[in-house]
Amino acid sequence: MYTPDQIRKREESIKIRRASEPLELIKLVKRLKHELWSEESVGELPLTVKHKITDEILQRLRSLRPNANVSEQQEVIETWHKEKLKEARSLALGGVRLNSTLLQEEAEMLVKVLESNWAVLSEDIGLWIPTEINNQEHDDKPEGVEDTEDEDQILAGRPLPPECHTELHTDYDGAAVRWGPTHHKESAADCCQACLDHAKRAKPGQKKCNIWVYCPSETGCYSPDIYEHKHMECWLKSSEKPRLNFKDRYSEAYRNSHPTVPVFVPWVSGVISV
Template sequence: MARPELDHNYSNNGRSGRGGVNKCCSYKRTTVIICCINIVVALYVFQNLYSSLYSYSYQHSHNAVAYTPDQIKKMEESMQIRKQSEPRTLIEMIKKIKQKLDRRDDVVKLPQDLKLNLTSEIIELLRGLNGGANTTLQHEAVESWRRQKIQEAKRIAHGKESSSFILPVEAGKLARALEFSWAELSHEIGLWIPVHVINYEHNDKPEGENDFDDTILAGKRLPPECNAELHTDYGGHAVKWGLTHHKESAYECCQACLNQAKNARPDEMKCNIWVYCPAEEGCHSPDIYQHKLEECWLKYAEEPKVNFKETYSENYRRNHPNAPSVVPWVSGVISS
């Protein structure tokens, strides 16, 4: 009786083993079938995409309009007319303004220490000239210095030369400013040629004689009673508001002060200070107004005091970034 039972168990185990093998094989077969189907679908999709692109390009090439030589000639003429009608003058002006603004940025981005060094070099240059040198010689000396400084800055920018106060990264900007924006840079450092020239050369005039060299100012020679002082700004109470009181020269501004003091009524303040702006770019002041060329301020002060003299201090320029190095005003306290 035991033998049939063993045979029965063996037969059951055999069926289970074959069923497991079939089950495993069915999973593999299903995976292979699915992968094949995916490949076929992908190939079909790629074929359709390729066919549609080819068909589109073929139709596009065949549907392109064919123009006659006469039509092509008319289109070329219309394009030429449209190009000729462009406001070329305006476009060129805009380009020049943009270039000027870019060059102005180079001037503004120059460090203040570098600008002060340039001012010092020019002052030393002018000191070395003969005291009787006219504005033409002074202009030529400064122009020669500028050309030499351009070449020096270019050599520093290319690493061919070194300097203790010009960094290579700043040398390129300095060269462009000296070469293309000299007017803006000269205004920044307080140099005006030929309108103004700084001259510190000693002279042998007798004591008490007016040593102001008025050849650097436009207009008539200033009389001794004007006591004109270059690069000076006096304070005081306004007798005539300079924003609306313009004169063509420092001489006329001083004469206006003298005339006002002579003809003033007893209850009016008498002018004893005149302040004039001779710079074409205008004159800097710490107030909110824009002071322009030929402004003539008539002032009164019981004890005249100088607001600014010769150069603005480094601390002042730090608080007023737009201030030039040299005081632009010309002033005088008239003799009573």
């Protein structure tokens, strides 16, 4: 029998020993053991079985419509996973093989992998389907503000006069009479005024500015050329028949082929009468 004092000292000893244990290290070792076991169990799966699995999954994916989204692909893979696990369990228990090409021993290994190491197996056979991202547009306008509100007011600087014919999210083409990267203006109104002034001062035979294109974005504006277009760039252009480069939004097809393109055209432009 232990005396109360001996029991107390024993309990204190146990507490001290437990307190000195490297708990985080123990957790890390356990996790590493589990990961190593997972990789080993997948590695034990015969290569022929992995090839069969890959072929079956590819056949399922090919059965989808050409423009199937990520959710549809994931659903097909999940359905295959459930069906294959059910088939493997049946074979592992000695069930009838029917159309299955799996041996009982292979089925037993496959059950373990599909139940607990499906993610590792997916990576091993090169199966990767990205997470679908749903972008939602939010209307941040204050309550009661109509869509018909004067859009010029959202531009920094003084209001633009009617003769500027301002168009937000618009990029016009034309022959440059003033090069934007070396011609900056404080506001879109100043850029428009520069175009009006250029047209007035143009000599006979010279091209007159009738298009102004301004970058109001502090982070710069996208354009499909080799230059870095910065805030306050002011392009003065001339064209007998003004033609749009881009308007409102860049198309989805264009953005897919140009990953750095924003959703909306950042430029603001106008075509003036000369």
